[in-house]
Amino acid sequence: MTALWVVVPAYQEAARIDGALHALARQHDRDFTLLVVDNGSTDATGDRVRAFAEHAPFPVHLLVEPEKGVGSAIDTGFRHAIDHGARLLARTDADCLPEPGWTAAARAGLLASDGLVCGRVTARHDEHGPVGRGVFLVLVALGAFFGRIRPAHRRRHGYLTPYRMHAGNNMAVTADLYLASGGMPRRPSPTDRTFINRVRRRTTAIVHRRDMVVQNSTRRIRAYGLRGTARWYLERGAGHRDVDIR
Template sequence: MTQLWVIVPAHQEAERIDATLQALARQRDLDFTLIVVDNASTDTTGARARDFARGAPFPVHVLDEDERGVGCAVDTGFRYAISRGATLLARTDADCLPEEGWTAAARAEFARGAEMVCGRIVARADEHGPLGRAGFRVLVAIATAFGRIRPGHWRRNNGFRVPYRMHAGNNMGIRSELYATVGGMPRRPAPTDRQFLNRVRRHTAAISYARDMVVANSTRRLRAYGLIATARWYLEQGSGHHLEDPR
């Protein structure tokens, strides 16, 4: 029997997590267990998740992870789910809005034999206008192109079994057995998502991309940094004079 668990890491997301939780409650496939990992928040993030849990249409576990960092929160949540029988894992973030078919699309890809599935990301319509959403599409295209040409991501001499594909950590799924095999999500340092994808690429070629597995991303960083500085961030060139990540 397959058991799908959804993990949502959250740090200081009191203003946005309600919308994420409601988006999960609107899924067409509600046969999953949710874990919210409160990652050292000092606001009411954890309390809001616990309030939601009392009336949620699926089981909800709220964990506290005091070690700051998204990799720490994700790894803690994934390992907790696996220890309780999860066979399929999916992740989004506490400032994202999964579309109503998100869990169904992930489950369908696993049923077709995927070991890991990556979905499509778009910009949240409630945070930016058309120009901002267009800027977000440009950033995704830049990050995708950069990833493909970067020597460290080439199959040749790196042991990768599949070509590089843009992977958003806030829209992905993986089988529990594979997660354990590759050693889990790196807890340090950032960017953990790219390091994790490359671990998986060395172990399996069964990585699929599902266009109907859609998550709307926050564009806060674009608003706070601007297009150029945000591109620098995604290309691992640092944040320039910006010292604190708005996410």
């Protein structure tokens, strides 16, 4: 099969990364290599990854990226994977739970589109009740709507396809497109929006798969509050808050 690598950036995630690792171990399609990029953690994140690697059902690599920022971690990880033979790339985050069909849907979407695949995000069931999960989905929907109508995202600016909200913790891209688009910006945030706009200037092959599902952490809601989280998803930035809530 075409070589698929899953890249997971992690920073100070010793308390949470086991959930992501075991969710990946439960995938129906486990014909992939996992690369965790430790973004300079000072806790036991790396130890948790090494312990998991001893019994993982797929190859596991741990790479340290000292340059702070999720964009730096992802760009280093994707380029490392490509240099080691990856043709297909998928990404989730260390505080997320990919559902069992995630890698299979990512692979199918990439082989069919030869481009960028955006998945569907839901809220983790272990962090909030139905109300909190509903609020999260409303915020995501508002962010997607705002992104579509934002003047800076209109096609007259040289984009080949309409804007689609791109959840960085649930995406997949071919190695060729990643390199051709210039890759993930290493800084500043918001790296995900900048990346999808780079891709929009290169291709129309951007697809959405509802069966490519990741349960997303809702800790931003607790860290920012409802108003601050809405500001984030409506592309108004983090205000006075630190972008990295970890």
